[in-house]
Amino acid sequence: MVVRLGGYARISLDKDGEKLGVERQRHDYGQVAAVRPGWQIVRDYIDNDVSAYKRTVIRPEFGQLLADLQDGILDGVIAYDLDRLARQPRDLERLIDIFEDRQNLVFCTVTNDLDLSTSDGRTMARVMVAFANKASADTGRRVARKHRELADNGKNSGGFPAFGWKADRVTVDPEQAALICKAHDDLLAGVRLSTIVSEWQEKGVQTSRNTGKPISRYAVKSILRNPRLAGFRTLRGEIHLGRDGKPVMGVWEPITTPERLEAVTAVLDDIKARHATAGASNNHRYLLSGILRCSECGTRMIANMRSSYATGKTKGSSFFYRCPAVSDGGCGKVSRAGEPIDQHIINLVHDAETRLTATKVNAAEWPGAARLAEVEQDIAGLVSAMNGKKISAATAIAMLEPLEQERDELEYERNRHTVAQVKASAATLDQEFERLPIERQRAVIMKHVRAVVVRPAGRGARKFNPDLLEVVWAA
Ligand SMILES: [Zn+2]
Numbered sequence: 001m002v003v004r005l006g007g008y009a010r011i012s013l014d015k016d017g018e019k020l021g022v023e024r025q026r027h028d029y030g031q032v033a034a035v036r037p038g039w040q041i042v043r044d045y046i047d048n049d050v051s052a053y054k055r056t057v058i059r060p061e062f063g064q065l066l067a068d069l070q071d072g073i074l075d076g077v078i079a080y081d082l083d084r085l086a087r088q089p090r091d092l093e094r095l096i097d098i099f100e101d102r103q104n105l106v107f108c109t110v111t112n113d114l115d116l117s118t119s120d121g122r123t124m125a126r127v128m129v130a131f132a133n134k135a136s137a138d139t140g141r142r143v144a145r146k147h148r149e150l151a152d153n154g155k156n157s158g159g160f161p162a163f164g165w166k167a168d169r170v171t172v173d174p175e176q177a178a179l180i181c182k183a184h185d186d187l188l189a190g191v192r193l194s195t196i197v198s199e200w201q202e203k204g205v206q207t208s209r210n211t212g213k214p215i216s217r218y219a220v221k222s223i224l225r226n227p228r229l230a231g232f233r234t235l236r237g238e239i240h241l242g243r244d245g246k247p248v249m250g251v252w253e254p255i256t257t258p259e260r261l262e263a264v265t266a267v268l269d270d271i272k273a274r275h276a277t278a279g280a281s282n283n284h285r286y287l288l289s290g291i292l293r294c295s296e297c298g299t300r301m302i303a304n305m306r307s308s309y310a311t312g313k314t315k316g317s318s319f320f321y322r323c324p325a326v327s328d329g330g331c332g333k334v335s336r337a338g339e340p341i342d343q344h345i346i347n348l349v350h351d352a353e354t355r356l357t358a359t360k361v362n363a364a365e366w367p368g369a370a371r372l373a374e375v376e377q378d379i380a381g382l383v384s385a386m387n388g389k390k391i392s393a394a395t396a397i398a399m400l401e402p403l404e405q406e407r408d409e410l411e412y413e414r415n416r417h418t419v420a421q422v423k424a425s426a427a428t429l430d431q432e433f434e435r436l437p438i439e440r441q442r443a444v445i446m447k448h449v450r451a452v453v454v455r456p457a458g459r460g461a462r463k464f465n466p467d468l469l470e471v472v473w474a475a
Contacts, residue, residue, distance in 0.1 A: 003106055005033060006065050007041045008079040011048040022046055025080040028110045033078055039106075041078065043068075069098050069105065076106025081113050082125055083132060085336060092129045096122050151235040152242060154250045160208040163223045167208075170252040177255045180204065183224055187267045187446045190440030196220060225268055230254055230261040239338050270446065274382050286319060287441055288452065294323035295455040295470075299330040303338060320433065321454065334456045340464035345445060345452060346433070348471060352448045353429055354422060366417045372410040377416045379403050450474045 009025040026044060027286040033039040045061040062085075069072045079085045086092040099105055099116045106115040114128070115121035150157045164176045183196045194217065201214040207223070231254035232239045232247050242248045256264075286303035293300055301321045317337035324330030379400060386396035433441060453470040 002037050002075070003036075003039045004042045004075045005039055005078045005106065005108075006068055006074045006076075007033075007044045008062065008065055008077060009044060009046050009086055010059070010084045011046070022048075025110075026086060028080055029078045029108075032108065032110050039078075042074065052371060059091075066098060072102070075104070076117075078106075078108045079110075081109045081111040082128060085109075086125075086129060087132050087136065088369065089126070089129050089133060092125060096125070104257060115279075147235065149431070151233050151240040151248060154248045156231045156250070156252065162209050162226060162228050164226075164229060164255050172253045172255060179203075180224065180229065180255055181272070183220075184256060184264050187224070187264055188260075188443065190436070190443030193217065193221065220289070221268060225265045227261065228252070229256045230258040232258070237288075245469055259474075264449065266446060266474055267443065285438060286321070286338065287438065287445065288321065288338075288345060291442070291445065291449060292321050292341070292452050292454050294330060294334045295453045296333045297323065297331040299323055301330075301334070334454055336454055336457060336468075337464070341452075343470065344464070344466050344469065345449065345471070349445050349448050350429065350433070352473075353444070355420070368410050368412050368413055368417075372407065372414065375403055375407045375410065379407065446474065448474050 004382060007026060007029050009022045009029075011022050030041060033041055045065040047059040048059045065074075065077065069077060077085070086095055096116060099107065099122070103117075105117055107121070114124045116125055145203055147157055161167055161169045164173060164180050166173045181198065183200075186196055187193065197215070197217045197220045205215050206212075207215065207219060227234050227239050228250060231249045231252070233250040234240055240248045288301075289303040290300045301323055303319055303321050305319050306317065317339040319338040320335055321338050321341065322335035323332055325332040382391075382396050382400055382403070386393055387390050432446060436444070449471055451472040453472065455468040455470070457465065457468060
């Protein structure tokens with residue numbers, strides 16, 4: 001008589017598991033089955049979860065095994081030991097239910113630790129699983145406490161090093177960091193995420209897991225919005241707050257600033273929101289639709305063409321922004337001419353963009369930087385030598401004067417360099433903005449502006465009044 005068995009093996013990353021790889025488990029239970037007359041392993045059920053203890057882990061093959069036992073496709077089950085098969089009482093009880101239901105099922109383990117087909121074996125199994133479960137729960141609590149402690153101190157915990165850092169998890173990996181920064185620039189300039197993903201795939205970018213497969217959109221997105229980039233320590237994916245309620249900063253070198261990270265996150269969130277409402281919005285053909293919000297009810301405002309303008313009867317703005325009607329989720333109370341608002345916000349964003357460029361330019365190389373640093377160091381050295389009475393004041397002053405003059409000249413040069421750069425980029429900024437497609441223009445706006453709250457203009461108010469707009473800046 002043939003006894004059809006299901007072999008169950010589980011990959012576990014705990015110490016036992018490493019000694020007991022799946023191949024080893026299969027080999028061992030295969031040998032046990034081979035010496036029993038008629039025993040035939042018809043299918044191996046292999047789950048590669050990390051732990052049978054963690055409740056969130058889904059073991060699809062274990063579920064399939066139970067179903068096949070229940071449905072009579074199998075006459076029994078064989079595994080290395082009970083621990084491979086069921087570490088949680090919940091799983092064990094599901095298994096026991098089936099064994100109580102089908103009296104002739106075979107149960108066999110390599111270690112021969114127990115037999116679920118007998119009542120004694122089932123009692124024994126319950127005790128063993130209860131103990132194993134308690135041990136795992138204690139370990140779990142210990143591990144959680146350790147994780148929290150590390151997080152409180154801004155330290156790294158184990159696992160794969162995050163993308164952007166070297167294996168020590170502290171030093172920035174220049175190549176990976178450059179990729180991240182470029183992708184941030186691109187996103188903020190309106191480049192699509194899918195373009196960035198293909199670029200990375202073409203370059204063969206891999207995370208430290210190095211699966212060999214092309215990097216996924218999901219992975220790229222997680223990398224680009226990782227709070228770690230701005231130095232934030234996270235715990236279970238959230239920015240970890242210390243006892244003082246402030247974000248804990250990590251011990252590693254940051255790759256970007258919190259402000260830039262927030263702007264990037266906003267862009268990525270917006271992509272998600274657009275996916276979710278695709279077709280429902282009015283396609284963002286207008287610069288600020290969805291960015292403006294009604295001050296009366298908070299709803300995002302939409303844009304409409306002014307019909308009288310189309311027929312040539314009215315001068316002024318060709319379109320207007322309005323709060324949607326009550327039936328569309330708004331209050332319908334606020335409505336404003338579109339073009340003056342667009343122009344006003346463009347001007348504000350232009351100023352913000354110029355400031356941003358200025359800080360970038362400041363950081364950018366200026367040929368005199370090294371010399372200026374030297375001069376400043378020399379000055380400091382002289383001052384401290386003079387204070388320490390190593391040289392006389394008269395000597396020090398005589399040497400200081402030319403150095404100070406050189407320093408002042410260098411600083412002047414540096415400032416001129418900065419101004420020239422800012423002017424040059426501001427000039428191209430305006431022309432560039434005009435030429436951008438509306439989606440990219442919106443991306444530039446959203447890099448700086450999270451929302452603009454629009455107050456009603458009141459009856460008969462004809463003139464554009466910027467005080468009725470409240471800009472909520474992105475950073
Ligand atoms: Zn409203």
